[in-house]
Amino acid sequence: MAETTGISWTDHTFNPWWGCTKIAPGCDNCYAATLDQRTGGNYWDLKQAPRRTNPSNWNKVQTWNHKAESQGVRRKVFCGSMMDWCDKDAPAGARDDLFALIRNTPWLDWQLLTKRATLIERCLPSDWGEGYPNVWLGVTVENPEFGYPRIEALQRIPAEVKFLSAEPLLARLDGFASRLGGINWVIIGGESGPGHRTMKSEWAEDAVAQCRRVAVPIWFKQWGGNGPEKGGSIINGIEIKEWPRTDYLYANSSSKLPASTAESPDSI
Ligand code: SF4
Secondary structure (H helix, E strand, C coil), X not given: CCCCCCCCCCCEECCCEECECCCCHHHCCCHHHHHHHHCCCCCECCCXXXXXXXXXXXXXXHHHHHHHHHHCCCEEEEECXXXXXXXXXXXXXXXXXXXXXXXXXXXXXXXXXXXXXXXXXXXXXXXXXXXXXXXXXXXXXXXXXXXXXXXXXXXXXXXCEEEEEECCXXXXXXXXXXXXCCCCEXXXXXXXXXXXXXXXXXHHHHHHHHHHHCCCCEEEEECCECCCCCCCCEECCEECECXXXXXXXXCCHHHHCCCCCCCCHHXX
């Protein structure tokens, strides 16, 4: 399904910049930091400041949008796999340009996920209003201690679609169901790669059961581990791959998007 990404719950991955800083237990085995090191980069933990990706990388997003429009099929874009869009150390101007790009690509649904939930509000553009119809806002919930305050921060912010990524799930999510007010979608998954921390089956099953109790759609991504299949995505004998309901958003999505006021990244 994913054309340019290995992440099962999206179609494309876009990184407006490259580099991040570890801030939480969910970051301990950050695959992006490992990839950065393996590819000779030095952009983690501020050894070097995050760097903006090149214009050709930005330009390809417009290509995705044109293709989606010509096919009449909306596509999802995860932003991003090598950065956090709420990073306070983002390259100057890059976040403004990201939102200009988002406004200019109404056929793309942008999945903006962060671990810096308290910074979301100040990172949103001034014309955010009740939320753009093509932006899904999400936070990571690796355990109750770090994840639940992030959910509360997300719940305070208007957005058309709000989602949680319980990946890597590192603990049992006691009382999760009661915290899902206004949440449209939950991703659940275990950690993969060298040194991965095991997701206990009872944690995953309990998280699924709690989402079911309050009728929140679930994407069960993987059990985690080292193999190429990353433990697979079958839980209790079934594959759970559900989407949030979004059809009502797109009747006139172009006209609902605010007019672009910022310079397009294409022209930079
Ligand atoms: S926030 Fe995400 S990209 Fe940044 S260090 Fe943590 S896991 Fe890695």
